[in-house]
Amino acid sequence: MKKFRRFLLYILVFCIISILIFSLSGCYSIQSIDDLAYVVALGIDLGQDNNLELTIQLTFPNSSDSTSTSGEAAPTIINSVECSSINSGISLLNSYISKEINLSHCKVVIFSEAIANRGIGSEIYTLSNQVEIRPDCNIIISKSSAKEYITNSKPELENLVAKYYELTPYSNEYTGHIVNATISSFFNSLSANYSDPVAILGNGNKLNLNSSDTSIDPEQEFNIVAGQNPLIEYDRKSENLGVAVFKQDKLVGELTAFESLLHLILTNQFESSIISINNPYKENSSIDVALYYHKDTKIDARLVNGSPYVKSKVYLNARLLSVDKNSESLTPEKINDLEVLINSYLENAFLNYQYKTAKIFEADIDNVGKNLIKHFKNDKEWSDYNWSANYKNTFFDIDVTTNIKSSFLLSS
């Protein structure tokens, strides 16, 4: 009898808990995937009277189902609204569309150059404060308007625009021409007092196509930014190329595709890329070299006579891509000569790049301050030193060590 009563008690408690959980937890109003409108790209432009123009690109939850024809891009919807802030814009858009806007699958946030020049600090803090937005969401600064960028972003090799946005920044792994700038990396640099943020440089309205009759200097071939891409046949107008440089939250300049590669090497994000250098053995020809990560770049920053002095040591592996039937054998002497040539070429490029960031942009995007801060005893000393204002006085030195391993299938 006692056992039975205890059993009844357990049943009673179970029922009470079940009733409480299901009645109070709002399960009846739970949201399913069909009730939400998933934003894949968020565009922020400068509207009238210093307002924001918020553009969202929505995708259908069932747009990747098996019924869609292979090769047919899934449809998306683009909506814009003039608003005072990101959240008020989303709230306004929510009142116009039938589903609730959800940012948990937002892959990119695009800011126009105009708003980036004004400063995007408050927008970045707002986005970082959002639970729905993932820290790996990319940040693109578009030379055209953000709306134009989104409108002209038409995936060619993927059915899903979300996949296109997700994969595009990863091209830095094999080109080095952009950075994989995310909200978290931008926010971290913005909130730290020893570094400045960068973002992907994009363009939504192709500016000009270089005609093929002008001769191309191989060493300058990658000194281009988004909007200057020399593609001849290309339907999609939006593109990413180069890096947008910020001084705190304000856009102060842009780096070319080649400078982006140098930035990646100095910040240990580099994996592989291809560079072209003038062939010292043959006039009017170039040598293509595939560069690979070898070891982390070591940056030694210290104060010399009150001025910051930065010595960087870069370690790279390389393989030669250019061979022809006239190529001489890759003798140790020749490899050594080529290594010296590549090292010297890269050292010059690095110094030009570093002085550009210091003297022209005055933005520590390579985290030099992080390496200098260890020479200061406490926060007060560091804040009194005012690194942000002193970065422009930095002297740079660089030592590049490239090891040419071989060419590829044809070694000579």
Place this chain on the structure above:
Amino acid sequence: MNNIKLSNLESIGLVLIIIINHVILNFSKSIIANTGSASALNILFIGIILILFVQLLLFLFKHFSGQDILDVSQYLGGKILKVITGFLFIAYYIVFTSVLLRSFSENLKIIYLDKLPIVVIVIFFIFAITFGNKLGFKVISKVNLLILPVILFCIIFVLLANIKNYDFNGLFPILGSGIKSTFITGLSNMFAFSSLSILYFLPPMVEDSNSFKKIARISTILSVILFFFSIVSFLSLFPFIRNSEEIMALYLATRYIEFGRFFQRLDAIFLLIWTVAVISYLCIATSISINIFKKISNILDTNGVLYCFAGIIFLISLIPTNLAQLNFIEINIFKYVVFILLFAYSPLVLIFANIKKRLRGGKNEEVP
């Protein structure tokens, strides 16, 4: 509680689960806010002091083998001091259990349960506390020991999975806000080790004094190591942690975890496991409070007390109106209460009890 005997592992588990909860509930943030980039150095310094403090406790408990702080208080000041000490510890456990419960519930609400009323989230934990305590302290400590490896693994996994995002320059300037804040005012960071309060109640529950020594030393060292690595990880991972008011840093760290392009968004599973850790902690704290009450009031049936305490925890947890109030209680009140109760009042009781014992004729005197 005097009849309950815990194994060494179960006892260490009790201390560790509280420390783990302090890591989950962002006590690291309070430490970093206090000592900045010098927090890792500060924890090492505090760790040394804590080990010395635990040595002192072991020495003071040496003449009171198998007795807890309540027995010692009774020996020193009779029933009155025992009741005072008991109520101080009950108030400490109940109030701060409530605050931590509310804090975790608020975090859950922000992250996943934004449409759920806070009262429902709190009720869920209150039910868990009640049912856990109905099963008894021994069961709680055994279940705690069962889940502890999983929780520990998850925390270590989160810290290690982010290793590619670490930048150890975040530990500089090495002295943070200065020598004074690191080594003098930074001593207030000892509040993070309030888990050591359990040591005051462990002696009757362990096999012998040697076991107690082992448990105290091992759990202190493990607590210091766990806190040290979590502080180093957060400083290396989040440059903004020094000057922003973020919610659970450990949760933010889980959002950074990704293995290639496929394994991403692992945070939900960790939050589920931490919920289990919080429930275990709440059960332990409530169980200790009930047993203290049982000991000072000599009641036999603790069921009524359990429902009362569960109700009190529920009500207190609903008092703060926002997270700012919770942070204020955690940083400005909890810190000093822990310092006074655990690192001043209780050692003083032990010291005076030892003096009294020596004056009355030494080690072998019977304790009433």
